[in-house]
Amino acid sequence: MSGKVAIVGGGAAGMAAALSALQAGAEVTLFEKGSALGGILNQCIHNGFGLSYFKEELTGPEFAERLADKVRDSAIDVRLDTAILSIGKDLSIAYESPKGSGTLRADAIVYTAGSLERSAGAIALPGDRPSGILTAGQAQLYLNHYGYLPGKKIFILGSGDIGLIMARRLTLEGAKVLGVAELCPYPNGLNRNIVQCLEDYDIPLYLSHTVTRAYGKGRLTAIELSEVGPDRNPIPGTGRRIECDTLVLSIGLLPLLSLLRPLGLRKNLAGQIEVDDSLMSSLPGLFMAGNALHVHDLVDNVALEAETAGREAARMALGERASGGKELLSKAGDGIGYLIPGRIRESGEEEVLFRFRVRVPNKDCFLVFSQGDKILKKIKKMSIIPSEMEFVKIPKKLLDFSQKTTIEVKLCH
Amino acid sequence: MPLRELVCIRCPRGCLLTVDEETLEVKGNFCPRGKDYGMKEVSAPERILTSTVAIKGASLPLCPVKTSAPIPKGKLFEGMKAIAEVSIAAPVAAGDVLVKDFLGIEGVDLVATRSFKKEGN
Numbered sequence: 337m338s339g340k341v342a343i344v345g346g347g348a349a350g351m352a353a354a355l356s357a358l359q360a361g362a363e364v365t366l367f368e369k370g371s372a373l374g375g376i377l378n379q380c381i382h383n384g385f386g387l388s389y390f391k392e393e394l395t396g397p398e399f400a401e402r403l404a405d406k407v408r409d410s411a412i413d414v415r416l417d418t419a420i421l422s423i424g425k426d427l428s429i430a431y432e433s434p435k436g437s438g439t440l441r442a443d444a445i446v447y448t449a450g451s452l453e454r455s456a457g458a459i460a461l462p463g464d465r466p467s468g469i470l471t472a473g474q475a476q477l478y479l480n481h482y483g484y485l486p487g488k489k490i491f492i493l494g495s496g497d498i499g500l501i502m503a504r505r506l507t508l509e510g511a512k513v514l515g516v517a518e519l520c521p522y523p524n525g526l527n528r529n530i531v532q533c534l535e536d537y538d539i540p541l542y543l544s545h546t547v548t549r550a551y552g553k554g555r556l557t558a559i560e561l562s563e564v565g566p567d568r569n570p571i572p573g574t575g576r577r578i579e580c581d582t583l584v585l586s587i588g589l590l591p592l593l594s595l596l597r598p599l600g601l602r603k604n605l606a607g608q609i610e611v612d613d614s615l616m617s618s619l620p621g622l623f624m625a626g627n628a629l630h631v632h633d634l635v636d637n638v639a640l641e642a643e644t645a646g647r648e649a650a651r652m653a654l655g656e657r658a659s660g661g662k663e664l665l666s667k668a669g670d671g672i673g674y675l676i677p678g679r680i681r682e683s684g685e686e687e688v689l690f691r692f693r694v695r696v697p698n699k700d701c702f703l704v705f706s707q708g709d710k711i712l713k714k715i716k717k718m719s720i721i722p723s724e725m726e727f728v729k730i731p732k733k734l735l736d737f738s739q740k741t742t743i744e745v746k747l748c749h
Numbered sequence: 750m751p752l753r754e755l756v757c758i759r760c761p762r763g764c765l766l767t768v769d770e771e772t773l774e775v776k777g778n779f780c781p782r783g784k785d786y787g788m789k790e791v792s793a794p795e796r797i798l799t800s801t802v803a804i805k806g807a808s809l810p811l812c813p814v815k816t817s818a819p820i821p822k823g824k825l826f827e828g829m830k831a832i833a834e835v836s837i838a839a840p841v842a843a844g845d846v847l848v849k850d851f852l853g854i855e856g857v858d859l860v861a862t863r864s865f866k867k868e869g870n
C-alpha cells in the first residue's frame with residue numbers, strides 16, 4: 337500500500353480530514369471544484385463559528401481561513417478548480433480541471449462534498465411560476481459575495497438557521513422582511529438565531545404555517561400564507577395574502593450524494609450513507625464526514641468528525657487498520673430521527689461516539705441506550721431539541737459482541 | 750415595576766426569564782448564567798455586527814467585515830450606514846483594521862474577516 341488518501345471537497349470537513357490524514361502519515365490529495373478552499377463557510381459572513389474548535393468566536397470566512405492556512409503550509413496536494421466526476425468501486429477518482437482531466441487511484445477516500453439545499457421543486461407550490469423565488473443559500477451567496485439584494489419585500493419559508501440568518505442580513509441591508517413561516521409548531525433554528533435574527537428586528541415568526549400559493553405573472557407579487565393542522569396539512573379557509581416581491585426558501589439541506597449513487601452504498605432509514613464507528617461506508621476504503629454524511633449546525637462538530645474520518649482513512653490506506661472481531665448494528669428507536677454510526681466494530685477505537693437528533697422538542701426526559709434488555713447508558717435531559725445535534729460516547733467494553741442484538745437509542749419519559 | 754419577558758439563549762434549555770427593568774431582578778432562570786444574560790440583555794444589549802465592504806482588485810467585489818467587539822444593539826443600522834461608506838483595495842488580510850474606533854466607540858474596530866490577494870493588474 338502506498339498510503340494515498342484522496343479528499344473529495346475542500347470545505348471545513350475536507351480540510352480537517354486532509355490535515356488529520358496527513359498527520360497520520362498518508363499522502364494526501366484534496367480536490368475542490370471551487371476556486372477557493374472553505375466551501376459554504378465563505379458565504380456565512382456572520383459570527384458564531386469556532387467556539388469549541390478554536391476557542392474563539394469567529395465568522396465563517398475566518399474559520400475557513402484558519403484551516404486553509406494550515407492546509408497551504410502542509411504537504412497536502414491541493415487541486416483547486418478541480419471537480420470530481422466519478423468515484424469507482426476500486427477507489428479510482430476521475431477529475432476534471434481547466435488544465436485537463438485525469439484519474440487518481442486512491443487507497444482510501446474521504447467524501448466531504450457537503451450538502452444541497454431543498455429548492456422550490458421540493459414543495460411544489462401551486463399557482464403561478466414567477467421569478468423571485470430562491471433558496472436562502474442562493475440569497476446568501478448573491479448578497480455576501482456580489483452585493484446583490486434579491487428583493488425589497490421578502491417573505492421567508494422555513495425557520496432553519498440559514499433562513500433566520502438571512503432574515504437579519506436582508507433587513508440590515510435595507511429590505512423589509514415581512515415574516516418567517518414554519519410548518520412545525522416549534523422553530524427549527526437555534527434559539528440564539530430566533531432571538532438575534534428575528535426578535536431583534538421585530539420580524540414575525542408564524543409557527544404551524546406554510547406558504548400555499550405564489551402569485552405573479554413575471555415577478556412574484558404575493559404569496560398566500562395558511563395555517564396548518566397537527567397533520568401539517570393546510571387548514572382550508574385560513575389563507576391570507578401577503579404582498580411581497582421575493583420568497584426565500586429555507587426548507588432544509590440534504591447530503592450531496594449524486595456522485596456516490598452508482599456505488600450502491602448502504603443507507604440508513606433517514607437516507608444517509610450508513611457508516612461504521614470509523615465513519616467508513618459499506619464500500620471498504622470510502623469514508624464520510626461533514627454535511628455529506630449528515631447535516632450539521634455547527635462547523636466545530638464538522639471539523640472534529642472529519643478529523644476522525646481522515647485519520648481512519650489514513651490507517652486504511654497505510655494498511656494499519658485494526659481488523660478482526662465482530663460487528664454490531666445500531667439503530668434509531670422511538671423519538672430519534674437518525675443515529676450515526678449504524679455499525680460498530682469490535683476492533684478499532686475503545687469508545688463509540690454516537691451522533692443523532694431527536695424528532696421533536698422534549699423537556700425532562702431520558703436518552704436510553706440499550707442492547708436487547710440491557711441498558712447501556714441512561715442520560716437525563718432537561719431539554720432536548722431537533723436543531724441541536726446530540727453526542728454520546730459509550731465504551732465498547734459495555735457492548736456484547738457475542739450476540740447479534742442491535743444497539744438502540746430511544747427517548748423516554 | 751415594568752417587567753420584560755425574554756428567552757435565555759445561553760443554552761438550549763431556553764428558560765423564559767422575567768426581568769424587572771428597574772431593579773434588573775431576574776426570575777425564571779434555571780442557572781446563574783441566565784441571570785447574567787437577563788441583566789445584560791435588559792440594561793445594555795450588545796451585538797457583533799457583520800457585513801461586507803467594497804473591495805477593488807480582489808477576486809470578489811466584496812470583503813466580509815465584523816466589529817471586533819459587540820456594539821450597542823441600537824447602533825446596528827447606524828453601523829450599516831457607516832460600513833456602506835467604506836471601500837478598500839486588495840491586498841487585505843483577515844484581522845486588518847479598516848476603521849479604528851468604529852462609530853466613535855473606543856476600542857471597537859471594523860476589521861476584515863477574509864484575506865484577498867491583489868488579482869492581475
Ligand SMILES: Cc1cc2nc3c(=O)[nH]c(=O)nc-3n(C[C@H](O)[C@H](O)[C@H](O)COP(=O)(O)OP(=O)(O)OC[C@H]3O[C@@H](n4cnc5c(N)ncnc54)[C@H](O)[C@@H]3O)c2cc1C
Pocket residue numbers: 344345346347348349350367368369370374375376377380382383384385386418419420421448449450451473476497498501595625626627628631632633634635636638
Ligand atoms: C447558511 C449556513 C449557515 C451556517 N451557520 C453556522 C453557524 O453560525 N455556526 C456554525 O458553527 N456552523 C454554521 N453552519 C454549519 C457549518 O458551517 C457547515 O455545516 C459546514 O461548514 C459544512 O462543511 P462541509 O465541509 O461538510 O461542507 P461544504 O462547506 O459544503 O463543503 C463541501 C465542498 O465540497 C466541494 N464539492 C462538492 N462536490 C464536489 C465535486 N464533485 N468535486 C470537487 N469538489 C466538490 C464544494 O465545492 C465545497 O467546497 C452554517 C451552514 C450554512 C449552510
Ligand code: SF4
Pocket residue numbers: 757758759760761762763764777778779780781782783784
Ligand atoms: S438560565 Fe441557564 S439553564 Fe436556563 S437557558 Fe439560560 S443558561 Fe440555560
